[in-house]
Amino acid sequence: MRVALFVTCLADTLFPQVGQAMVALLERLGHQVDFPAAQTCCGQMHINTGYQRQALPLVEHFTETFEGYDAVVAPSGSCVGSVRHQHAAIARRHGRADLADRSHALAAKTFELSEFLVDVLGTTDVGAYFPHRVTYHPTCHSLRMLRVDDKPLRLLRAVRGMTLVELPDADQCCGFGGTFALKNADTSTAMLADKMRHVLATKAETVTAGDSSCLMHIGGGLSRLQTGVRTLHLAEILASVETLHAPAGAS
Amino acid sequence: MSQVFLGMPAHSSPGVGALRGDQTFPQAARTALADPQLRRNLGHATGTIRAKRLAVVSELDDWEQLRLAGQAIKAATMARLDDHLARLEQEVTARGGTVHWARDAVEANRIITELVQATGADEVVKVKSMVTQEIGLNEALEQAGIAAWETDLAELIVQLGHDTPSHILVPAIHRNRSEIREIFLREMPGVDPDLTDEPRRLAMAARSHLRRKFLSAKVAVSGANFAVAETGTLVVVESEGNGRMCLTLPDTLITVMGIEKLVPTWTDLEVFLQLLPRSSTGERMNPYTSMWTGVSPGDGPQDFHLVLLDNGRTAVLADEVGREALHCIRCSACLNVCPVYERAGGHAYGSVYPGPIGAVLTPQLTGVEQNASLPYASTLCGACFDACPVRIDIPSILVHLRARHVEEYAAEHRLPSAESLAMGAAAWVMSSARRFGFVTRTARLGRVLGRRRGRIRSLPPPASAWTATRDVPLPPTETFREWWLRTRGES
DSSP states (O other): OOEEEOOOHHHHHTOHHHHHHHHHHHHHTTOOEEOOTTOOOOOHHHHHHTOHHHHHHHHHHHHHHHTTSSEEEESBHHHHHHHHHTHHHHHHHTTOHHHHHHHHHHHTTEEEHHHIIIIISOOSOOOOBOOSEEEEOOOHIIIIISOOTTHHHHHHHTSBTOEEEOOTTTTSOOSOTTTHHHHTHHHHHHHHHHHHHHHHHTTOSEEEESBHHHHHHHHHHHHHTTOOOEEEEHHHHHHOOHHHHSOTTOO | OOOOOTTOOOOOOTTSSSSOOSSOHHHHHHHHHTOHHHHHHHHHHHHHHHHHHHHHHTTOTTHHHHHHHHHHHHHHHHHTHHHHHHHHHHHHHHTTOEEEEESSHHHHHHHHHHHHHHHTOSEEEEOOOHHHHHHTHHHHHHHTTOEEEEOSHHHHHHHHTTOOOOSSSOTTTTOOHHHHHHHHHHHSTTOOTTOOSOHHHHHHHHHHHHHHHHHHOSEEEEOOSEEETTTTEEEEEESSSHHHHHHHSSSEEEEEEEGGGEESSHHHHHHHHHHHHHHHTSOSSOSEEEEEESOBTTBSOSEEEEEEEOTTHHHHHTSTTGGGGGGOOOOOHHHHHOHHHHHHOGGGGOSSSOHHHHHHHHHHHHOGGGGTTGGGSOOOOOHHHHHOTTOOOHHHHHHHHHHHHHHHHHHHOSSOOHHHHHHHHHHHHHTOHHHHHHHHHHGGGGGGGGTTTTEEOOOOTTTHHHHTTOOEEOOOSSOHHHHHHHHHOOO
């Protein structure tokens, strides 16, 4: 299977460790991953802010870059949500029926990480080891656009050494919402405050999720309050193995 | 002044009614967010209704089928709305009622005022009605010297408090009982001066106040939850029974209804009478469902008028994506699950229709440019779609209306907005891997901003809206694509 990694523009620029974890994880599971160098961005920010016409070239570019692969995997529920639920519609609305058909076909083989591992590769135990107290935030687009359901939790429950604690009101939005965080900064901050209150109530050392953008929001707030709680992408936890955590000098 | 062309759908009347706020959503939300009592009231109330709804919805194993049926009936009805409306008019008229067509709020208010004046009455009792709030009927009647008395308990609290509703189902959701006691003591004529804030005592005070109105009023004004086209039957669903008093005691009954509220047949109604109470109050069945068809000699109102209101609805119908907003049955489930509504409250939407459904309906009724901040008042989290009993895809309509706003702005302004310039530039960069790689490499220049703390605490506008409360991670020394190139070479 020719698997392409769509690293997403955010992870490429600010969180390269998430892409590196994806590569390490998939290679450990015996799969060869390709990184199509032409890739840029899925266009979700443009689409969700109202700039559909500007997003059209990005939709076309995404389709051209990835349509030759058997499967595309991305560390983001919202970017995959955009590819699956918005790309074809945008192409069609701008009179590009040909592109719409191609986008639609590509959407069917584009997966978020937990979907790819559980549905495509048929695995829930990826052999990870992460000896920490962790809580999981199900990001809105993974939860409601992709319906990933409990796939990330099934993967996390199989991680050795980890204490997984339930996040109160987990399915409530963290308040990121792309440009919402800027356009409605006060409401966004109020939502973040409640999310952080729930995270702190779990006494977890780490918050994880399937989307770097939501983690950037939650992590940005936790960092400002100097809580010491860190955010890690699901891929980073699943990529961790025992040797990396062995104390220095241990045999 | 815009010209009106024959056959072109018109938007709601400007300057009348409650569809346009004085402030943008972010401005109005800031006021609400600064009020801790309001946030507690809202958080408590929405949390309670949310849990009740989930419990009663999970009792039905055919809930998803009911939702699909509701969605399909609404879509089919809208596709032939003209035929169904003509049928409704024909049936109402055949049963002794009179049908009036109102293009907008101004026309509706004029029709209703003249109908009341023709009876010689100087007061009317009212059933809780969103649409009369929408057109500002109480204010219009007051100008004509006619007093309108709200009889729904929550509407009465809002009216006596010289306030506006902040929720579709629970208009006084933002008030607690001690605030209500103070409003009653201040505004209710003949109220017991020793009134306490015990809910039972408050309800008793309202009851004796309302009983006097029911027995004296000659005219009632109602809205309608549904109208069944095949028999011309109007339906009101309520909890307190005050609506039923209005619908049966006065001599004249005037019902005002948005043209989207009809269902073709009684079989269709069956679906909605199951969907509505569970979604709105979290009850298996609402206490009072009143239905009336024309006039019955010697029983109930002897003069019945139905005012069918457009006020922008055909403009909504004309939008292939946005028209789904007309499927709304006003249950308010989307408000109760919306994290934005829960924090910002209903007044922030500046319209009688708050919450996610208001954010898609209101800008379409008024024209997007008059409520341009509303489509952005959402994180697109999708909780509203999951809760909607007729499966309105609110997130997709929000995204669609944002595009309409951006495109209409561009068409009407010679100079592009700063945001549009930035978005255009970003799209240009992102449509080429070479340009994108160059720009992402320069992002690491941002490392100087946080070199001492390992994170960025302050950025210039517009990013300062982010850094006011949130840190930004330090850009890495190497982007992912640089790492790939360094470790794997060209792919």
